[in-house]
Amino acid sequence: MSEELHALHAAVEDRLRGIELRYTGGRRAIVEVLVEAGHPVSIGDIAERLPDLPRSSAYRHLVDLQAAGIVRRVAANDEFARFELTEDLTEHHHHLLCTSCGKVSDITAPVAFERTISEQLDRLADAQGFQPQSHRVDVLGLCAACR
Ligand SMILES: [Zn+2]
Ligand SMILES: [Zn+2]
Numbered sequence: 001m002s003e004e005l006h007a008l009h010a011a012v013e014d015r016l017r018g019i020e021l022r023y024t025g026g027r028r029a030i031v032e033v034l035v036e037a038g039h040p041v042s043i044g045d046i047a048e049r050l051p052d053l054p055r056s057s058a059y060r061h062l063v064d065l066q067a068a069g070i071v072r073r074v075a076a077n078d079e080f081a082r083f084e085l086t087e088d089l090t091e092h093h094h095h096l097l098c099t100s101c102g103k104v105s106d107i108t109a110p111v112a113f114e115r116t117i118s119e120q121l122d123r124l125a126d127a128q129g130f131q132p133q134s135h136r137v138d139v140l141g142l143c144a145a146c147r
Contacts, residue, residue, distance in 0.1 A: 009028070012068075030058065034083065036049075040084040043062075070086060079102065093106045094108075100142055118132075
């Protein structure tokens with residue numbers, strides 16, 4: 001296992017312990033699917049990769065992993081849920097969300113874009129006395145296959 005991956009699993013274990021949960025085989029298997037996929041996955045994707053894990057268990061693990069701040073839900077609408085590791089475990093990025101088929105793609109924006117958008121959002125937030133910490137910008141539309 002790479003040092004990076006080892007550190008990730010250690011961080012996950014630590015966060016689970018923070019809410020008094022153990023890093024069980026099932027939870028670990030889901031984290032590994034998310035790491036290997038490298039993009040947000042659906043429950044169906046998880047079931048395909050982990051055929052022996054009942055869907056009900058996969059759902060429960062995802063709820064626990066979200067509660068521990070390890071996984072976040074990404075979705076174009078209520079119909080299409082996708083799951084990915086939180087940004088502080090991976091890297092800051094944005095999403096393209098297809099409202100027709102639910103496909104989610106990650107997009108990493110150029111540094112100049114991030115600088116501009118952060119400055120603009122900081123200014124807007126500051127005008128309301130709000131202290132910004134991060135932002136989420138997801139693009140809704142139709143993927144190449146659906147358009
Ligand atoms: Zn689509
Ligand atoms: Zn950004």
